[in-house]
Every structure is written in C-alpha cells, then in structure tokens.
Amino acid sequence: MAALPDDSWLLTLRPQPSRVTAEEYELLPEEIAKAIEIVDGFVVYREAPTPDHQIAGRRLANLLERYARAAAKEGHGCLTVNNDVDLRLRDVPLLNRRPDVVLYRCLDQDRGERLRAQHVLLAVEIVSPGSETQDTTDKLGEYAKAGIPHYWVVRLDRTGVSMVERYRLDPATRLYKHTGTFMKDELGETPLVSNPIPLVIDWAELEFDAAG
Numbered sequence: 001m002a003a004l005p006d007d008s009w010l011l012t013l014r015p016q017p018s019r020v021t022a023e024e025y026e027l028l029p030e031e032i033a034k035a036i037e038i039v040d041g042f043v044v045y046r047e048a049p050t051p052d053h054q055i056a057g058r059r060l061a062n063l064l065e066r067y068a069r070a071a072a073k074e075g076h077g078c079l080t081v082n083n084d085v086d087l088r089l090r091d092v093p094l095l096n097r098r099p100d101v102v103l104y105r106c107l108d109q110d111r112g113e114r115l116r117a118q119h120v121l122l123a124v125e126i127v128s129p130g131s132e133t134q135d136t137t138d139k140l141g142e143y144a145k146a147g148i149p150h151y152w153v154v155r156l157d158r159t160g161v162s163m164v165e166r167y168r169l170d171p172a173t174r175l176y177k178h179t180g181t182f183m184k185d186e187l188g189e190t191p192l193v194s195n196p197i198p199l200v201i202d203w204a205e206l207e208f209d210a211a212g
Contacts, residue, residue: 016042022091033086034098041093047130052208056126056161057083057100059206060154064103064122067199076197078106079121087123088116089146097139099123100154103196117146121196124152144169144176150196151176160207168195
C-alpha cells in the first residue's frame with residue numbers, strides 16, 4: 001500500500017467563521033474582491049486566469065462592444081460591455097459572481113447603481129480546466145434563477161475561441177434552454193446571432209494572434 005501523503009496541511013485550514021454580508025463585501029479592497037466570488041455568503045477563491053483566458057475575454061468583449069454600439073443606434077438603448085466585473089445576483093445570502101464578459105444596460109453612475117442581474121442581457125464564461133463544473137452547472141443554474149436572459153459558455157483551443165454554447169432563459173421555468181453551439185471549422189463560417197443583439201461571430205477576430 002502506498003504511504004499516505006503528509007496531512008499536516010490540514011492543520012492550516014480554517015472554516016469560514018461566518019457568512020460574508022453584502023455590506024462586508026462592499027468594504028473589501030478591489031484587489032481582494034477580484035480574487036474571490038461569494039456563493040451563499042461563503043468565499044470561493046478564483047483561479048488566476050491564464051494569458052490565453054485573458055486574451056479571449058478581451059477579444060470577446062471587443063467584438064460584443066462593437067455590435068452593442070451598433071445596436072444602441074438601432075434603438076436597443078444604452079449598452080455596456082465589461083470584463084471581470086462584479087455582478088450581484090442576490091443580497092441575502094450574498095451571491096456575487098464575476099463573469100468573464102458581460103453585456104448589460106448602462107447603469108446610473110450618478111446614483112452609484114450596482115450591476116445586478118436585472119441589468120444584464122448576456123453573461124459569458126470562458127471554461128478553464130478547473131472551472132468546468134462551475135461554468136456548466138453552478139453558474140448555469142444561478143444565472144438562470146437570477147433571470148439573466150442569455151448565457152454563453154465559451155471554450156478555447158490552442159489558437160483562440162473554438163466553441164460558443166448558447167443558452168436562452170425560459171421565463172416560465174427560470175431554466176436555460178440550449179439554443180445551439182457554434183464551432184470554429186476550417187471553412188471559416190461566421191455565425192449570425194440575433195439575440196440579445198444582432199452580431200456576427202468572426203472566429204478570426206477571436207484568435208490569440210488577432211490584432212487589437
């Protein structure tokens with residue numbers, strides 16, 4: 001029988017003494033808030049994103065932002081696109097996520113309005129090796145229950161974004177329905193999307209060596 005690993009590391013673990021409240025979370029320094037998410041009041045540490053993950057997030061945000069500006073001119077109202085931003089899904093017990101990319105209606109900055117689920121049109125999560133369950137199960141349920149109308153799960157290969165799984169909320173059940181998966185192929189087809197805003201997924205624009 002193989003020897004058991006040294007379990008002294010167990011002595012360094014401490015249970016979280018109490019749940020984090022919304023008020024306590026808002027007092028955290030930004031560098032700490034960016035490293036965690038809060039699920040039912042409990043701290044969940046986020047893995048530091050890889051360079052490829054960061055590039056893919058920026059490419060997606062740039063693409064969405066360009067089409068959001070066009071949609072705003074066509075009567076969709078003021079829209080904003082952001083990376084890695086605080087999204088409040090619930091106050092009690094606190095549920096706070098940080099989507100990789102989010103498309104949302106502009107906030108009232110003068111009133112210090114916080115980004116909440118009711119503002120969001122689309123949340124996007126880029127799957128990493130350690131985030132499969134969170135992105136495809138946990139957040140899928142949380143975003144749906146919060147009422148976010150569209151959710152994308154994005155996967156990468158060695159060259160860039162290779163797959164976009166799209167989900168749309170069924171308001172009656174508060175569950176997401178899979179509406180299709182776009183996969184990059186050698187033909188270079190550019191899928192058309194009509195919701196939440198009209199856009200074209202240009203795979204070349206989502207490659208790691210793309211300009212911008």
